[in-house]
Amino acid sequence: MSHEEVMKIARKRGFLWSSFEIYSGVAGFVDYGPLGALLKNKIMNKWREYYIIKEGFYEMESPTVMPEEVFKASGHVDHFNDPMTQCKECKEVYRADHIIEEATGMDVEGLENQKLTEIISNRKIRCPRCGGHLTHVWSYNLMFQTLIGAKGKKIGYLRPETAQGIFTPFKRLLRFFRNKLPFGVVQLGKAYRNEISPRQGVIRLREFTQAEAEIFVNPKEKTHPRFHTIKSEKLKLYPAENQEKGKKPITITAGKAAEKGIISSELLTYHLWLAKKFLVDIGIPEDVIRFRQHLPTEMAHYAIDCWDVEIKTNRYGWIEIIGIADRTDYDLKSHSEHSKEDLKVFIEYKKPKIVKKETVKAKMDKIGPKFKKEAAKIIKALEDLDPKIVKKELEEKGQFKLELDKTYTLLEEDLEFEEIEETIKGEKIFPHVIEPSFGIDRIIYSLLLHSYKKEDDRTYFNFPADIAPVEVAVLPLVNKEKLVQLALKIKEDLRNNGFIAEFDTSGTIGRRYARIDEIGVPFAVTVDHQSLKDHKVTLRNRNDTKQIRISIKDLTRALEDLLKRRMKFQDLSRFYEIQD
RNA sequence: GCGGUUGUAGUCUAGUCUGGUUAGGACUCGGGCCUUCCAAGCCCGCGACCCGGGUUCAAAUCCCGGCAACCGCACCA
Structure with a gap:
């Protein structure tokens, strides 16, 4: 549960490193080390299981560099831009529009920088802190800009979200789905935001990984064919109204939340539930998850209802790790206007x-x-x-x-x-878009934080078997040639059967168990002298350190059942001898 | 961006105030010995003064600048 301890182990054992360390590093960038990369891939593949296999959506991949037009249409060029000004005396930096609104009560949203600069000088607005003069207004855009092509005439930006890459080929997608709503398209990939001052480690990165689904629906049919099956599932909701009135979050069933209009549609409600199911499945405990509705003032320009999935952390409080928004027809409409392309769907x-x-x-x-x-x-x-x-x-x-x-x-x-x-x-209409947007890096942080367990002098990550980066460790009980040879052979067999298997002879058996526990390896196979005679080994369960004795020939099958979570270790121990 | 605090092996730390031998220790890690089930012991080994400049005969130590981390403020469509 402790941020410091978890991050220390994450660094030590190769989950997360800060990037470019030998050159002092740059804030807002991280490396996924060997175990981090494995973990990340497993989580992303689990996500694909949910959204591609079970929901029937399709994945696509678009460039991370996009031409300016895309972000003109999406509103990022205009809205992702903050007008800034700085005090010449005390060097304090302010949002220019905020400082004018405060001093004069004028609504200056959307005005050009030059206009804002004029207002500041005409109205003699000074630094609220020290009374000093303010500089001219400049724009700080959170997108990374680049130039496309050798002549460098065409401005491009690194995408601040993967979503736009799904909206731009909408006509192609619509044809792929044979002109029928609803359909869903997902994209997993990197997105970039040039944050002014990223802190909080992996929580606010300049380059991060998103998994987003854009679900295109008929605005009149914002429901889900399986909604009835989740009606009585409970959700912990923190509606905007409760936040404003200082009330507490409520726990309510999905059915009631949609019926009462707390969540704007059945479909959005379904996706809140689905996100939670995913999080619980990868190992985040239910009691640290809640849904917080965006306040009207913080809602993005494109959304009519938006819920953040938040995770409780000891260090940062409740942090947003997923945003689930009803983006309405904002994006398609806007791309349609800018591109002069017909992005409507015919609804019969x-x-x-x-x-x-x-x-x-x-x-x-x-x-x-x-x-x-x-x-x-x-x-x-x-x-x-x-x-x-x-x-x-x-x-x-x-x-x-x-x-x-x-x-x-x-x-x-x-x-x-x-x-x-x-x-x-x-009639022809613009479809509405329901968008679950997952921050993979934050999910990994939350998972590490909440999987970390400390018992006496033992620490381990309580990863589910199918999420753990290393799946099984094969260990000789002592370093005798024959035991080592047999253990190596078993490791090779397991690898050939597709398991991520490790082997370790350093230190005593206790130290080896401690080492694999620390990185959350769910199962260990130990080869002892008896193994040479009876062709059996012990299989150790990480969480309770219980062991069973199993024949080598049954090992592959048993591990497959365990790692695919078709069977629990406790169930398996009914069939095999329990070891002390 | 602003202000404060801090930067010594993978980790924790001694040394910095008061400049002066080969930067010391513990844990970890690697190799070996030993060891029949949960971080034991013994031997050997790898490994560090954040970067750049200045002052000085001499800088981990003093000064300046940069970078990074942490805390507060600001920012976070």
């Missing part, structure tokens, strides 16, 4: 709608001779007019003046009104 009505409609048409035999060459454009213009207005004007004035490049006067005899029935099969 269950029953076609029959609409009665009045139309006005030109009588060709009248219009033709009357207007000759100009008739064509008049006919075309009539199609776009509201027939009611034409009819009304005709009735009142006996003629209708059509304003085009010049005025054409149309009489009642030139026109024909008709009421027709039109069958509308459906």
